[in-house]
Amino acid sequence: MAEYPRAEHILNESTEVPTGRLGIWWFLASEVVIFGGLIATYVLFRWQHPEWAAEASHTLNFAGALNTMVLLTSSLTVVLAHAAITEGKFQLAARNLGFTLLGGAIFMGVKAYEYSHEIAAGFVPARSLFWSFYYTMTGLHALHVLGGMIAIATVLVAVRKGHAPQRVEYVGLYWHFVDIVWIFLFPLLYLAS
Amino acid sequence: MSTAAIAHPKSFWREYVFSTDHKTIAKQYLSTGIFMALVGGLLAYVMRMQLAYPGQAIPGYGTIDPQSYNAVVTMHGTIMIFWVAMPILLAAFGNFLIPLMIGAADMAFPRLNMLSYWIFFLSTVVLLASFFVPGGAAAGGWTSYPPLSGSAAYSGGQWGVTLWLLAVAMEFAAFLMGGINFITTAINNRAPGMKLFDMPLMVWMQLGASIIFLFSVGPLIAGAVMLILDRVAATGFYNPATGGDPILFQHLFWFFGHPEVYVILLPGFGAVAEVLPVFSRKPFFGYRMMVYATIITGVLSFIVWAHHQFIAGIDPRLATAFSITTILISVPIAVMTFAFIATLYKGSIELKTPMLFALGTLVVFLLGGVTGIHLGTAATDIYLHDTYFVVAHFHYTLIPPVFFGFFAAWYYWFPKMFGRMLNEGLGKAHFWLTFIFMHVTFIPMFLLGFGGHHRRISNPQFFEAMQGPEAERLQIIATAGAIGILLSQIPFVVNSVLSLLRGAKAPANPWQANTLEWTVPSPPPHGNFETVPQVYRGPYEYSVPDRVDDWFPQDAKV
Ligand code: HEM
Numbered sequence: 050m051a052e053y054p055r056a057e058h059i060l061n062e063s064t065e066v067p068t069g070r071l072g073i074w075w076f077l078a079s080e081v082v083i084f085g086g087l088i089a090t091y092v093l094f095r096w097q098h099p100e101w102a103a104e105a106s107h108t109l110n111f112a113g114a115l116n117t118m119v120l121l122t123s124s125l126t127v128v129l130a131h132a133a134i135t136e137g138k139f140q141l142a143a144r145n146l147g148f149t150l151l152g153g154a155i156f157m158g159v160k161a162y163e164y165s166h167e168i169a170a171g172f173v174p175a176r177s178l179f180w181s182f183y184y185t186m187t188g189l190h191a192l193h194v195l196g197g198m199i200a201i202a203t204v205l206v207a208v209r210k211g212h213a214p215q216r217v218e219y220v221g222l223y224w225h226f227v228d229i230v231w232i233f234l235f236p237l238l239y240l241a242s
Numbered sequence: 243m244s245t246a247a248i249a250h251p252k253s254f255w256r257e258y259v260f261s262t263d264h265k266t267i268a269k270q271y272l273s274t275g276i277f278m279a280l281v282g283g284l285l286a287y288v289m290r291m292q293l294a295y296p297g298q299a300i301p302g303y304g305t306i307d308p309q310s311y312n313a314v315v316t317m318h319g320t321i322m323i324f325w326v327a328m329p330i331l332l333a334a335f336g337n338f339l340i341p342l343m344i345g346a347a348d349m350a351f352p353r354l355n356m357l358s359y360w361i362f363f364l365s366t367v368v369l370l371a372s373f374f375v376p377g378g379a380a381a382g383g384w385t386s387y388p389p390l391s392g393s394a395a396y397s398g399g400q401w402g403v404t405l406w407l408l409a410v411a412m413e414f415a416a417f418l419m420g421g422i423n424f425i426t427t428a429i430n431n432r433a434p435g436m437k438l439f440d441m442p443l444m445v446w447m448q449l450g451a452s453i454i455f456l457f458s459v460g461p462l463i464a465g466a467v468m469l470i471l472d473r474v475a476a477t478g479f480y481n482p483a484t485g486g487d488p489i490l491f492q493h494l495f496w497f498f499g500h501p502e503v504y505v506i507l508l509p510g511f512g513a514v515a516e517v518l519p520v521f522s523r524k525p526f527f528g529y530r531m532m533v534y535a536t537i538i539t540g541v542l543s544f545i546v547w548a549h550h551q552f553i554a555g556i557d558p559r560l561a562t563a564f565s566i567t568t569i570l571i572s573v574p575i576a577v578m579t580f581a582f583i584a585t586l587y588k589g590s591i592e593l594k595t596p597m598l599f600a601l602g603t604l605v606v607f608l609l610g611g612v613t614g615i616h617l618g619t620a621a622t623d624i625y626l627h628d629t630y631f632v633v634a635h636f637h638y639t640l641i642p643p644v645f646f647g648f649f650a651a652w653y654y655w656f657p658k659m660f661g662r663m664l665n666e667g668l669g670k671a672h673f674w675l676t677f678i679f680m681h682v683t684f685i686p687m688f689l690l691g692f693g694g695h696h697r698r699i700s701n702p703q704f705f706e707a708m709q710g711p712e713a714e715r716l717q718i719i720a721t722a723g724a725i726g727i728l729l730s731q732i733p734f735v736v737n738s739v740l741s742l743l744r745g746a747k748a749p750a751n752p753w754q755a756n757t758l759e760w761t762v763p764s765p766p767p768h769g770n771f772e773t774v775p776q777v778y779r780g781p782y783e784y785s786v787p788d789r790v791d792d793w794f795p796q797d798a799k800v
Pocket residue numbers: 283286287289290315316318319320322323326327382383384385633637640641644645683696697698699700724727728
């Protein structure tokens with residue numbers, strides 16, 4: 050079979066948007082509907098169950114607030130990483146990605162503390178529908194945080210070696226998404242009591 | 243995009259197994275899909291034999307108890323939709339055709355593409371394994387409604403439904419990856435000169451299907467997670483005893499499930515749209531109208547879902563609203579059908595095998611669509627719901643894209659895929675036998691449905707209305723037809739195998755078609771195009787006046 054040299058136009062970008070960025074945006078669109086479906090379902094139930102307010106008062110508001118701050122800060126450092134990479138400062142970008150990773154790790158640690166505290170107090174998933182939603186939504190979100198951390202760690206390794214600068218933007222977009230989902234979950238599950 | 247991803251593979255493993263070449267991945271999806279079609283077809287045979295001769299031993303299977311019958315129905319539906327229709331129509335032909343038709347060397351993300359296939363492969367293994375676990379495969383219907391599916395006590399065993407959910411979730415993940423790839427590639431990697439409105443309709447249809455899938459599947463993924471938790475973590479999302487709501491799952495399922503019908507239909511229609519102009523030597527009638535109709539169908543498909551729940555206890559005012567949107571969606575679909583028919587008008591029609599299957603798609607789908615009017619109207623649906631009228635109706639709408647659309651694509655693109663021509667005589671025999679037996683199978687089902695035969699019932703004779711010799715005769719005719727359909731696939735298999743081995747070598751452009759895939763050798767080499775094609779015109783310029791050739795390739799200068 051004839052062998053052609055690699056056709057260069059795979060890089061042809063008909064819309065002048067980098068292909069990777071386009072892919073990430075479509076990926077995020079698919080994630081939005083997953084969380085969208087879950088959040089919409091929760092809100093419709095919550096409407097019919099004003100008594101869930103009492104259950105929600107058992108969530109740990111200070112832990113939630115702390116985590117919100119941690120996550121927002123880690124979004125800031127990812128922006129700083131992106132700013133650094135556009136100036137060609139790979140090591141600075143890597144350091145900022147490191148801070149973001151740290152933020153993710155703290156978030157997961159606090160979440161683990163919350164879960165164990167709540168479970169010890171008898172607030173298990175099967176206790177009531179509110180807690181089922183609480184664990185499903187925060188659990189799915191935590192999985193996304195974990196996935197984001199793995200992605201960031203991979204990019205960090207590449208960036209330190211001076212590779213793949215465009216990927217900083219892509220993991221950054223994803224990290225913002227994870228952050229925004231939390232911004233919805235925090236008031237819905239913790240504060241609305 | 244790194245060069246490494248599309249550099250020529252060296253080892254056997256990289257070339258045929260863990261390949262990143264979109265053409266190899268297409269063939270992997272295709273062969274898995276065809277294998278699963280065989281499994282799904284054999285399950286259909288088991289059901290039909292049981293319905294015609296309840297309680298008697300089925301040759302090759304033995305007797306079947308009600309619980310196993312439920313599992314067979316469930317797995318037949320699941321396999322045909324998720325493991326046959328989607329991998330073949332969307333993944334196989336989308337993967338093969340999108341880069342070739344838009345003049346790209348490969349998909350935008352070749353490694354993601356490979357990952358998508360292997361996750362799909364894993365999901366296939368999990369699904370097939372679920373036949374052999376204690377309690378048997380899932381038996382809650384392909385819709386897997388709770389409370390039936392929500393508790394092990396109702397659904398046979400703990401394992402069947404859980405594995406089913408796991409397999410379906412992995413399948414969705416695979417198709418999300420594939421869909422993101424399709425969308426990004428079609429939007430961003432078109433050859434220079436190819437504007438969006440120069441893309442062949444097949445690419446539009448694949449794009450439309452991928453976008454519809456991507457926006458509809460999310461809520462069901464969430465719903466499936468909740469269902470898994472109901473089963474394994476004792477939550478009560480769908481259990482009224484704990485304040486949950488079983489109807490919630492129906493909403494989440496059909497918010498996806500109905501758009502899914504169009505996810506399957508559109509690529510089938512895409513194949514028809516490519517075949518018709520080539521075999522009538524005429525430009526496609528109303529290309530832009532077709533694109534707009536696709537978009538409108540996509541949008542409307544998101545607001546029809548509750549027509550599956552007319553008798554589930556939803557608010558009657560809501561039922562009226564959904565009746566209206568349901569009838570409304572037949573408008574863009576009718577536009578497509580008229581565009582197809584108008585394309586044929588006064589063309590020089592050549593009834594080659596791909597053309598026969600394309601026309602078959604239209605004829606069968608028309609019958610499916612017309613019977614949908616009865617079901618879309620809430621008043622008549624209340625009587626017909628969950629009868630064999632519904633079973634016949636959705637087979638009349640699904641078989642056109644899945645069977646006839648696939649075969650139109652198979653006979654049309656086989657030379658490009660494998661570099662060999664198929665035999666016309668065997669192809670025509672395959673078409674006519676399949677076409678005739680399709681009606682022999684499903685027309686009796688309409689009549690049985692009117693007579694009150696419920697679907698998903700292992701023995702129709704539980705019902706008085708189904709006990710007479712008349713009903714029995716119809717059951718036997720339908721079963722004979724089903725066996726006929728299965729046997730009619732023999733010419734297809736013989737034809738394909740013989741042609742692969744000894745068929746005439748296919749030239750680059752055997753049908754004298756315009757689209758870019760016909761400008762490269764058959765089969766196309768790794769990397770597809772020797773030089774980047776430059777596109778000058780739309781895909782359907784046939785019989786242009788003042789030209790010697792009656793076709794005008796998209797990349798031909800002047
Ligand atoms: C050889 C051709 C086929 C025959 C004879 C056949 C036969 C049947 C029968 C008899 C049932 C109803 C069983 C019952 O309710 O008791 C059924 C259900 C179903 N079929 Fe087919 N079928 C065929 C092909 C297909 C194809 C190509 C598709 C889709 C792509 C398909 C999709 C379905 C679905 C979704 C169900 C519903 C399953 C459920 O109730 O959960 N079938 N089929």
